[in-house]
Amino acid sequence: MESAAIQISNLNFQYAENSGVIFKDFNLNIAVGERFGLLGPNGAGKTTLMNLMTGVLQSKSGNIQLLGKEISEDKEVKKLFGFVPQFHSFYQELSPAENLEFFGAWAGLNRTEIKERTKELLTVLGLSNVADKPVSKFSGGMKNRVNLAIGVIHRPKILFLDEPTTGVDVQTRHAIVDYLKELNKAGTTLIYTSHHLTEAESLCTKVALIDEGKIIAQNDLQTLLQEHKQDGLEGLFLNLTGRSYRDS
Amino acid sequence: MYKLYTAILKELRIMLRDKAALAVMFLMPVLLVVVITSIQNSSLKMINDNTVPMLVCNRDGGESSLQFIDALKKIGMFDLQKIDSALTDKQLTDSMHAHDALIAVVVPQGFTSALKSKSQNITGKALTEFGMSVKLEQDSSALVKETPPVAMFYNPVLQESFRLSVNGALKSAQQFTENRAVLQALYLAMSDKKLPDSLEQQILNNKSVINQIPTAKDGSRKIPNATQHNVPAWTIFAMFFIVVSLSTNVVKEKISGSFIRLKTLPTSFILNLAAKQITYIVVTLAQVLVIFSLGIFLFPHIALPKLVLPENLGSLFLVSIACGWCAVSYGILIGVYAKSMEQAIGFGAVSVVILAAIGGIVVPSFAMPESLHLLMKISPLHWCMEAYNTLFLEGGYMTNVLYSLLPILLIITAMQFAAIAGLKKQRLI
Structure with a gap:
């Protein structure tokens, strides 16, 4: 039996007592080694789910396990995963190397490991020639690559990616997707959200469509397309979530 | 770490x-x-160390007014600049702005005669109290004229505390002038001689000093x-x-x-x-x-x-x-x-x-x-x-x-x- 990278059981969550329920008795299993796409319209609960899986938010009840360990303040659990947030969540005044030095140390790496990983990541992501320049002067695509490098510096076993290619050009998007596939081949489980359905089609081996805090479809991509008689993910998406606006 | x-x-x-x-x-x-x-x-220095520019308009010109101005000078607080006694109050104000002076003092007309009359009157009363009968320059029972007040013009920017200290200095100079006049009248009445300068200086010049000591918790006396x-x-x-x-x-x-x-x-x-x-x-x-x-x-x-x-x-x-x-x-x-x-x-x-x-x-x-x-x-x-x-x-x-x-x-x-x-x-x- 395939072991679970993520196991969510009976999850219940709402932001405040008087606000609406986001997840009610929510369950989800993601196997080790998958490239898993969490897709859904605006306000479906994708980012909230990602924040719950990474411990940024705490659930009211239910259980979330990463590789068999409950998500908590436990440092060992936090070492298992990496997080690439939707926004450029790092220090714009610092260079990529300085950002990696800081976040690497906070991820638990020592000085030597940080040095090696920084060199490796900046080369792979095409940032070597700007390693010591302040990130504030970078283009959106370069910033996204810095964001990604920070998330993977400690070689996490699970990588959460919240819209990692938002606002970047086609070249950068392809470079990021190719790099993520390489990471997955090396054993990293990817949990990915995006509105770029063609990108999701090319990256994900399995997808779950979420709407209003519920999974409305979940399987490997080809099976889903066959089940719903669709040629592509976009048709499947519209077929299952409808065409009306989702202004949250 | x-x-x-x-x-x-x-x-x-x-x-x-x-x-x-x-x-x-x-x-x-x-x-x-x-x-x-x-x-x-600089504002503290102006008050503590330096002399403050002061215009003096002497509309009296008599002996006592000159003594009053001299007493003011001796206080050491002011840099006195005499101006034309014929100036009107309006001209005086303009002159203050022109000379960059914050204060002006006007000694009114009749200052000397009123002071003289007052000193004669006090001398007469004092000698009568002692049972002495002496001839004064002026009849002590004559109607005593009130000394017309010295006027102080000041720039409104002047802080109240500083204005009060100038006021105190003016009062002190006026008191000194009055004391001097009384002393001279007394001496003249009793000895028919003019009060010698040396004696006058000895009596009037108050050389007593007040020590100002800042108190600190460590016993030191640093001046803030x-x-x-x-x-x-x-x-x-x-x-x-x-x-x-x-x-x-x-x-x-x-x-x-x-x-x-x-x-x-x-x-x-x-x-x-x-x-x-x-x-x-x-x-x-x-x-x-x-x-x-x-x-x-x-x-x-x-x-x-x-x-x-x-x-x-x-x-x-x-x-x-x-x-x-x-x-x-x-x-x-x-x-x-x-x-x-x-x-x-x-x-x-x-x-x-x-x-x-x-x-x-x-x-x-x-x-x-x-x-x-x-x-x-x-x-x-x-x-x-x-x-x-x-x-x-x-x-x-x-x-x-x-x-x-x-x-x-x-x-x-x-x-x-x-x-x-x-x-x-x-x-x-």
């Missing part, structure tokens, strides 16, 4: 690359302390001056003004999502707060070093009194750390609750100015109205100022400083708890 080191390094790099913030933290207080100390020092108040005062202001840089730093981390990212890493967020506090406390100590050094080394070269450090340097260091920590805690608190950088900068800067005003930084607390005394105690800057005053002006020791340090530590604790509560409420830790 390596995590703390990288966090401090991160804070230092961010701070050192923000040139505008550095200018606000170091250049602005340096300018403030030099400019304000110079202004206060503009430097001793302003250097610590504006150093505290500078320390608290780091709120602008620190709070925007915190807001930036919130908005960018860095706080959220840190939350997913296997390191306690408290370490990030500790790194910020250590870095910015070091900055406040650097401010102390820079501003105090200016007071010690630069001020004597620009005609300002040199800053005299308290003898108890250990206490000075502890007080500086406590004040710096208090300022840093305030900066973090503002950063945690501000929703945008504009909010942090605006509220931070304005609140520090208000807290400085009510805390006795701009105006010493003893000179503030009674109604503000309670309000003053809620300002952390007030307690910082009190602690520095205990060391700089009163020569106090650690035990004396504790009275101010305890409220500072309480305020720090309250602000730290409020900041952590705010971060928790915003789900950032």
